[in-house]
Amino acid sequence: MGRQLIYPMEERYQEYLSDESKMVGKADSISFPENEGEILEIIAEMNACHTPVTIQGGKTGIAGCAVPARGHVLNLSHMNQVKAFNKTAQGEALLKVEPGMTLLELKKAIKKLKTEEELFWPPDPTESSSTVGGIASCGAKGICSRLYGDTRKYIQAARVIQWDGSVKEIKRGETTVSFLGREKDLLDVYLGGEGMFGILAELTLRLEPRPKEMWGISFFFEKKEDAFTFADNLMTEDLQVEGASIAAAEYMDRATIDAIEERKEMMTALKELPDVGAEVAAMIYIEIHGMEEEAVEEIAEILMELAVRCDSDPDRAWAVSGETEIEKMRVFRHAAAESANLLIEKIRQREPRITKLGTDMSLDKEDFQSVIAKYEADIAQEGLKACIFGHIGGNHLHINILPEDYEEYEKGCKLFEAWAKEIAAQQGKVVTEHGVGKLKKPLFLQTASKDCIEEIQRLKHTYDPAGMWNPENMI
Amino acid sequence: MRNMIINNEKCILCEKCIESCPFFAIQKNGDRLTIGEDCSACGQCREVCPAGAIKMGESKKEAVNKEEWKHILVYIEYRHEKVHPITYQLIGKASELAASSDDDVCGIVIGKNTALAKNQLKHYPLKKVFLYETEEHFKADLYEKLFSNCIDKMKPSVVLMGGTAEGRSLAPRAATAFRTGLTADCTELILRDNRELVQIRPAFGGNIMAQIVTPDTRPQFATVRYNVMKPIEPDCEHETEFIAEAVEGAYSKLTILEAVPRPERKGIAQQEILVVAGKGVKKKEDLAMLEELAVLLGGELASTRGVVEKGWVASDKQIGLSGQTVRPKLLIACGVSGSVQFMAGMSGADNIIAINTDADAKIFHIAHYPVCGDLYEIVPELIKGIKHSVRDGIHLA
């Protein structure tokens, strides 16, 4: 036996009982394995005493997937190495990494690769300290999923440690299981599985050529209705240009902008951006990616004309290009979520019963205008305050209710339930990319179809018969 | 190209030079290597080339008669009748250099009431000090004329200046007046037998060190940052010759309208010393202890995000990606585990001391002085120790 692997849950490990959901869990012990061998040792020990295990990465989740309900916390943040890089005969660039690698570390690691062309891993949920394993487990995809699609597309294989300590190598396209009458790739059971089926001990990521040209444009609107029109036009306008595409389209309302601006003095990264004018009622951030400079410009010009038609002054729109400059814009967008979390945190100091009330629902049947108008009307009718931001594609909005007191919080909860039911009835998604975790479990159980829940239970029973993984999560 | 020259006949295409080049100036074109415009002639490629295929292009410049240039001149910054403390660090280094070459160390003072500098300088090994009496306030153009006048007369081989606001403004102007080289922020200086000054400075944010010489021109100008070199201790009175100098008709095109003392620096981003409270702090009341430590050291208390979120500390004191980025001279992290977000906001600190009970804490990966222990035991002892030192006359703030 080597070093001590399992530590009792002492006070100094307090922070590992919580994540960005701010839920606080319970556990008896914790470990920080550094390789697969150590994980296996830990699992053997946990198995022997029938202790359930909650797997943890960067603790940046906002649904409480990594908050332990009981038992043992297996924190993978010390497993953050690159294992291998190779190019297949088909020219696919595959990078094998350990699950505890953060996005920031991954970006650095990719930069170090010696390749002809620059590569990148498309999923980028702006929080740079989130881990690859965490992203894979809840299907986080970030703002550019509009162009690049689901995260699972960029995970080719995984090494999975199962409840009995056996290790399985799963490659995409090799095995399927039936789920709700359709065939689902076995790999996808684990991806988006929120740590309920096994440990992702190693992931093979599929890298793509990095777009040579990237533009980030922030459009400002004095009337939010104009922003809605702009958003809907984005969907219908002919933006097909060979060699470039719109990668991201994000909406932020005035309350969100205010929350961000309030934090400016306290956050170095935000200070580099000019103030947003007081007359602005809403903004839309767009990213264009492409291999051809002219093509990117062509789209930018179409957008400029569209902006003029929607009463947004292109002389005031911020337009930057290149990774470094775009990062500034992403910091602004990421600050939307962070600022909303901080506002909730402030309220929580007054009223600890309040937790984050943020939606992650998407509904692509209707147009943006009517979806957001419905949300806003409901919020106004209940006399609540909220900040609204999110992805224009799929009308995937994050509505963060900001309750003044517990009474308002309860009103907000009811509103959420109503929305979730409505979205579910219209075949939208109640949980899109944040995961269900423990925070949204009640909402999920209320709105998901009986068939769906039963299927998940069946899978859970198949792959985790002993109830080893992530107790109390989702179902 | 004109800088480094690759002999493609000798080149074995191992590409070691491509990898070694810090300026990414070498490219492979088919079966030959070419050196592009980004080349800085640092010679790194020549060092790594196993085939001896790379040579330095020769400079055709006419050299000055280096024999005429001797001794070391130290620029003595003098404001409000007070010699800047960096002077003693420069004199210390200059004396060290002079010892190996039989040269003298001289000084120049430019300012108002320069005669009053004598008392402050007499305990230091200076052969001569030139006193240029002029206006109180620093004006780059006027000061350079006086400085150049002195250099013309004395013909020093080496000129050392402080990397202060004044020194860094004056140095390039003076060096250009003599069409000579200037190396900023040297961390080490060595004088060769032929009086060639070897100047070593960090480049690329401290990732590499560059060794620089000024082969053909004189004097050799170098600036040194505050507190990089060790100050020389005052000793017996020296027989320094103080010489009052003046330049007829020297004037400036700058007019000083007002000068007011610089206001106190505010905010954690401006502090040179920070004490940081992390989650290891158990109660809000315990912050008083860390606050006391910060005040004793003349710094400020900052914190991690977790402590701010508990509402114990104002949010403008938060360090990290979602807070402030800081670069203090000294940062003492107390009970900080070292999240990625936190460390991104403070890894630029010059000196990091970390106190944590957890030997595996990530903060220890970047701390220059990792201390595994309980802050509740160490910090009170430390405060006691600092108070003792202050009583003994050692100023830490």
Next chain:
Amino acid sequence: MLKIAVCVKQVPAYSEGLMDPETGVMIRAGLESVLNVYDLPAIETALRIKEEAGALVDVFTMGPAKASAVLKEAYAMGADRGYLVNDSCFSGADVLATSYTLMQAIQSTEDYHLILCGRQTTDGDTAQVSGAIAKWLDIPHVNWVTEILHVAHDSITVRQAMEEEIVTVKATYPCLLSVERSIFLPRLPSLKGKIAAKKKDINVLSLADMEDQEESHYGLTGSATKVEKIFPPAKTAQRDIIQKDSQEAANYILEVIKKVNK
């Protein structure tokens, strides 16, 4: 009308973390080139003066052909003309030769009233080129400028942050100012400006455009300093974790504080 020249530089985006600490090999892939962040406030200062008092704003950069990207960025912000100072004989220049080349370029273009520079670059980190240009042109210069107080037809009044004092200085034209980052928050390019900039031409200045066409005054041969070698810094960082009793640990920390604060 007031004529302003702004000197800018293209630098690697990451000044830190360039070298692999284990192998000592420079990390070259994915190294983006950007406009030196310290130069943005200099451009902004020029544009503010232009908006307040009316001015011609020309931007100069010395570097390889790809450096024209930073001139495009200056165009997008609102600069009038961009000059790329580029010739194979300009390369390998130190402070002396760089400042001489820029001086030649500036002098060969217009009689500027005001020359603006950023505080320093992120790659060279010397903050010396501005003062050297001023000397070559034989005009006064003011470093560490934190505020523009008054722009007159014959002079400009600014605030300068020295170590102990804030000084108000009036400089008569022609003069050079080196501005601090805090002087203005630089604007972001507008979409309209950015699209227009793409279509705008860059002027290239080579040796043939200079008043002094003696090749040996430029580049490596015109440089006074020579880099003899580069090497990785000695690792002074102490990484062994100190585990002592509290008294000893406190003493250890105290010694560190004394050393740092010497």
